[in-house]
Amino acid sequence: MLSFRNKSLTVSNIIKDNEGLIRIYMNISTTDNSNNFDLKYIYDIFHNDSNKLIIVMPAELNPPHIEYVNSNLNLKFELHTCPHNHTFIYELLLETEYTKNIKLLINDKIFDMTVNKYPEFKNKIIMSTIVLNEDNYIRQWIEFHLNIGISHFIIYDNNKNSNLKQFLNDFIDKGIVVLIEWTYPYRLQKSGFSGQTTQQNHSIYAFRNSKYIGLFDIDEYINMQNSAEINNFLDSMITEFKLDTNNIGSFRILNKYFTNPYNLSTNDFNFLFIFNCKEISKRGSEKNFVIPKNVKTFSVHMVTSGKQMYTVDYKYLYFNHYIFLNKSDRGRDMSDLQDKTILKHCNFIKSDK
Numbered sequence: 001m002l003s004f005r006n007k008s009l010t011v012s013n014i015i016k017d018n019e020g021l022i023r024i025y026m027n028i029s030t031t032d033n034s035n036n037f038d039l040k041y042i043y044d045i046f047h048n049d050s051n052k053l054i055i056v057m058p059a060e061l062n063p064p065h066i067e068y069v070n071s072n073l074n075l076k077f078e079l080h081t082c083p084h085n086h087t088f089i090y091e092l093l094l095e096t097e098y099t100k101n102i103k104l105l106i107n108d109k110i111f112d113m114t115v116n117k118y119p120e121f122k123n124k125i126i127m128s129t130i131v132l133n134e135d136n137y138i139r140q141w142i143e144f145h146l147n148i149g150i151s152h153f154i155i156y157d158n159n160k161n162s163n164l165k166q167f168l169n170d171f172i173d174k175g176i177v178v179l180i181e182w183t184y185p186y187r188l189q190k191s192g193f194s195g196q197t198t199q200q201n202h203s204i205y206a207f208r209n210s211k212y213i214g215l216f217d218i219d220e221y222i223n224m225q226n227s228a229e230i231n232n233f234l235d236s237m238i239t240e241f242k243l244d245t246n247n248i249g250s251f252r253i254l255n256k257y258f259t260n261p262y263n264l265s266t267n268d269f270n271f272l273f274i275f276n277c278k279e280i281s282k283r284g285s286e287k288n289f290v291i292p293k294n295v296k297t298f299s300v301h302m303v304t305s306g307k308q309m310y311t312v313d314y315k316y317l318y319f320n321h322y323i324f325l326n327k328s329d330r331g332r333d334m335s336d337l338q339d340k341t342i343l344k345h346c347n348f349i350k351s352d353k
Contacts, residue, residue: 037064037107043184043198046116047098050208050293053077053115055090056201058184058194063088068096069103069110082297083304085190086197089205089297118206119178121152125231125289127214128154128203130182130196134218135167137325140269141218142171147348148222149229150214154207156182156199197299204292212251212289215298219325220287221272222253223342224317233317234289249295249307250288254314255281260324261334269349271322275338280314287319 041057048054053068059082067074077090102113127150131138142153153176157164160183171177186195200215207213212234214222227233238245257278260266264274286301288309295306303309312318320342324331 037061039106039111043182044116044202045104045113046118046206047096048118048206048208049120049122051095051097052205052208053092053096053102054205055088056198056205057088057090058188058191058198059085059088060188060191060194064107065105066090067105068092069105074105080296080305082197082201082299084192084197084299086192086194086299087201087297089201091205119152119175120209121207122209123211124151125149125212125214125234126152126154126203126207126210127216128156128200128207129215129217130156130158130186130199131164131218132158132186134326135164136267137218137271138164138168140272141221142168142177143348144221144269144272144345145214146176148224148345149231152176152178154178154180154203154213156180156202158182158184158186158195193300200298200300204290204295204298208292210292213292214287214289216287216319219322220255221320221322221342222317223256223320223345225341226316228345237312237316243310245291246294247307248291248310249303250290250298250309252286252288252302252309252311254311254318255285255287255321256314256318256339257281257285257331258320258322258324258339259331259333259335260322261332263332266322266325269346271325272342272346272349274322275340276335277320277337277339278335279337280318285321286311 038061041060043056043058045055055066063079063081066077076093078093080089080091098115098117100114102115103110104113127145155177157179165172165179168177168179172179182199184195184198186193188194203213222230224230224233234251258274259276259278260274261276264270290298290303295303297305
């Protein structure tokens with residue numbers, strides 16, 4: 001639901017189709033060279049659950065000057081630039097009511113736009129991920145994490161020829177999954193992995209009032225050691241260690257790699273019964289449950305501006321990283337270590353194992 005119109009360019013944008021996929025089309029016929037900014041780099045414009053107008057784009061070019069034009073005066077945006085130079089987020093300084101059609105001044109030209117609006121998940125624990133050709137494993141990831149207390153999933157589909165909306169239609173119909181077409185380049189020359197970082201920051205700003213957002217990949221599974229439900233676990237940890245969540249940007253979770261040296265079946269949930277693993281990664285490859293209101297920018301594994309990250313003791317929680325899923329070229333090395341602790345979360349699986 002985003003559109004730009006002037007004499008030199010035509011863009012058709014976001015449409016939520018009958019099957020629940022939020023499409024973002026940026027079909028630009030020409031580049032507006034007069035103001036030295038290519039509009040194809042505006043990935044989304046939306047009104048969030050804090051009544052703020054947000055613009056998300058990769059940090060591929062110099063950031064344009066943008067103002068919101070209304071009947072009385074032009075309103076200014078605050079620009080949040082990721083220190084890793086992946087993402088720009090423009091946040092309107094003042095709260096405003098949702099208006100479908102607005103005008104923006106971008107550098108020296110005014111454009112008519114239609115603004116996107118997403119569901120609200122206030123005080124909910126949700127997860128967000130970007131996927132490309134992960135149809136064989138995405139339902140398992142959703143079902144597993146539903147079982148431990150995640151309420152909703154924001155799936156950004158990076159495949160231009162995807163059938164994912166049909167594959168997840170039941171979850172979409174129930175409001176469990178919000179599926180967003182996010183077919184932007186995964187990597188750009190200057191802004192690097194901006195396909196993923198724009199996705200992560202998009203969720204952080206679109207679902208600002210959610211309690212936590214888990215930013216994990218499809219091959220990563222939360223593994224609590226002494227708890228069965230994620231909200232109860234985090235609440236108990238906060239109470240036990242007297243943590244002030246007003247000063248925490250995210251709960252950082254350590255990684256444990258799992259390997260498949262004997263090339264066992266990974267169909268359905270079979271991969272969860274492959275127990276070969278490595279030691280906990282004490283540094284690097286962490287993932288996070290962010291507290292969105294306390295984060296300004298995020299980059300893949302870390303809060304890059306905002307409140308500090310709190311590292312969760314792996315004695316209580318880490319994530320199993322099945323690096324061999326959908327990948328024939330990794331995760332095949334031998335390991336004498338085994339870890340079966342994920343089984344406590346697998347009672348929902350119908351299996352003969």
